[in-house]
Amino acid sequence: MPFLRWVFNVFVVISLVKLQSLSCSSSFAFNQQQLDRVLKLPGQNFNVSFAHYAGYITVNQESGRELFYWFFEAEENPSSKPLVLWLNGGPGCSSIAYGLAEEIGPLHIEKDGKTLYLNPYSWNKVANILFVDSPVGVGFSYSNTSSDLLSNGDKRTADDNLIFIEKWLERFPQYKGRELYLTGESYAGHYVPQLTHAIVKHNEKNGVEIISLKGFMVGNALTDDFHDHFGVFQFMWSVGMISDQTYKQLNVKCDYESFVHTSEECVKVLIIADQEIGDIDMYSIYTPPCTANFSRLSHLRRSKTKVGLLRRPYDPCTEKHSVQYFNLPEVQDALHVRSRNSPWETCSGLVSENWQDSSQSVLDVYAELLNSGLRIWMFSGDTDAVIPVTSTRYNIDAMKLRTVRPWRTWYDDGQVGGWTEEYEGLTFVTVRGAGHEVPLHKPKQALTLIKSFLSGKSMPEMELVSDM
Structure with missing residues (x-):
């Protein structure tokens, strides 16, 4: 009996120590959350019903x-809502600048560059939304080692983003075990499947679902160099932007190698x-540009620069409003910004120009993930x-997937929202009249899209109206 009592006492002490440790850890996480809490922003002349937080996660x-x-x-x-992570691409472009401030975030910026307004089609109506400026050197993200800004690439971005998610969940433990979905656009066509692959392998290595990833969705996504560039020429010709002769010459003179490493011809x-x-x-070929003083030549090559220029009504200069707003010192104070060595910019030329590794294709990553049981969707503003709809269709065709529900229209409030086809392991959705940044051009339809994706349901069909 004395021995059993001793064992029992030891067990109680160990349990109390563990509980105290867990309590300290939870207390620290809660305190850090409160330090990151954003109470009110300059130019916010309204109250919001949701909490939001901004800050930094150390990844190295x-x-x-x-x-x-x-x-x-x-x-x-x-x-009761899932967690959705959004990434913008470039590489070198800020998810705060694009995804948050002009696409799916709840707070958008007025034309004066100083005032905010509520986005009625924000994705936080259906999910908890997490934006991250990735990699370092992008937006407000930084490194104390300057050479880090010159050595970014696909692999390290995926590794750092995996560490980010793990550490963010430590800071917000109430979201551990919550369903996680990854989303993004453009060069995030690399980031998102590569991060998905890293999470899947990380879970497998640990033999337990550390991160509860359930699927991903990418829009107008850079996927495969050959199919992406081949689809651009066909799209430009099909909508009447270039002549028959130029289309033929592009296909002859700008083959795969000369398109990526541009030849004189x-x-x-x-x-x-x-x-x-x-x-x-x-x-966005049918909407006015912010200015006419730019050249499209760089966009015809495999450009890895800014992912979109571009509401109430449609405003082609939203990027300029973001530059003005996020460079205000009082805004940066409210967001707990630390590094202010240079002006905030929507995209970093330093990051994009010094990109170290960029996969020519992520179709091999899809090949692995399509059998993982994850929900995978691709969407395209037409x-x-x-990165036009033709490119995405060529990429999907290259996957050689079996169709389980053939091509059809989908509807939003009785109007054709676009078209969709469902394959074994993947769903493809087009959004009619949307450009590269789908939620910017068609915010209501984009909200319908994320609702369907998160619910795992097909895009809505036309509602039948009874004669009775």
């Missing part, structure tokens, strides 16, 4: 790599195509000439 202690995040809880019942044809296209926004 030795070099001092810090990723900036901004997190918005769902408008209603956040404890290819450049000559691209210049002709540029002249034929005229002064339009290649990211007025984007940078």
Whole structure:
């Protein structure tokens, strides 16, 4: 009996120590959350029903790599809603600048660059939304080691983003075990499947579901160099942007190698195509550009620069409003911004110009993930000439998937929202009249899209109206 009592006492002490440790850990996480809480922003002349937080997560202690995040809880019942992570691409472009401030975030910026307004189609109506500026050197993310900004690439971005998610969940333990979905656009066509693959392997390595990833969705996504560029030429020709002769010459002179590593002959044809296209926004060919003083030539190559220029009504200059707003010192104070060595910019040329590794294709990653049981969707705005719908269709065709529900229209409030086809392991959705940044051009339809994706249901069909 004395021995059993001793064992019991030891067990009680160990249990109390563990409970105290867990309590301290939870207390620390809660305190850090409160330090990151954003109470009110300059230019916010209204109250919000949701909590939001902004701050930094250290992804490499030795070099001092810090990723900036901004997190918005769902408008209603956040404890019952999934967690959605959004990434923008470039590479080198800020998810705060694009995904949050002009696409799916709840707070958008007025034309004066100083005032905010509520986005009625924010994705935090259906989910808890997490934005992260990735990799370091993008937006408010930074490193104490300057060489880090010159050595970014696909692999390290995926590794750092995996560490970010793990550490963010430590800071917000109430979201551990919550369903997680990854989303993004453009060059995030690399980031999202690569991060998905890293999470899947991380869970397998540990023999337990550490991160409860359930699926991903990418829009107008850079996927495969060959199919992406081949689809651009066909799209430009099919919508009447270039002549028959130029289309033929592009396919002859700008083959795969000369398109990626542009040859002199290819450049000559691209210049002709540029002249034929005229002064339009290649990211949204039927809407006015912010200015006419730009060239589309760079967009015809495999450009890895800014992912979209571009509401109430449609405003083609939203990027300019973001630049003005996020450079205000009082805004940066409210968001707990640390590094202010240089002006905030929507995209970092330093990051994009020094990108170290970029996979020519992520179709091999899809090949692995399609059998993982994850929900995988691809969507495409059909007025984007940078990574057009034709490119995405060629990429999907290359996967050789079995169709389980054939091509059809989908509807939003009785109007055709676009078209969709469901394959074994993947769903493809087009959004009619949307450019490269689908939620910017068609915010209501984009909200319908994320609702369907998160619910795992098909895109809505036409409602039948009874004669009775």
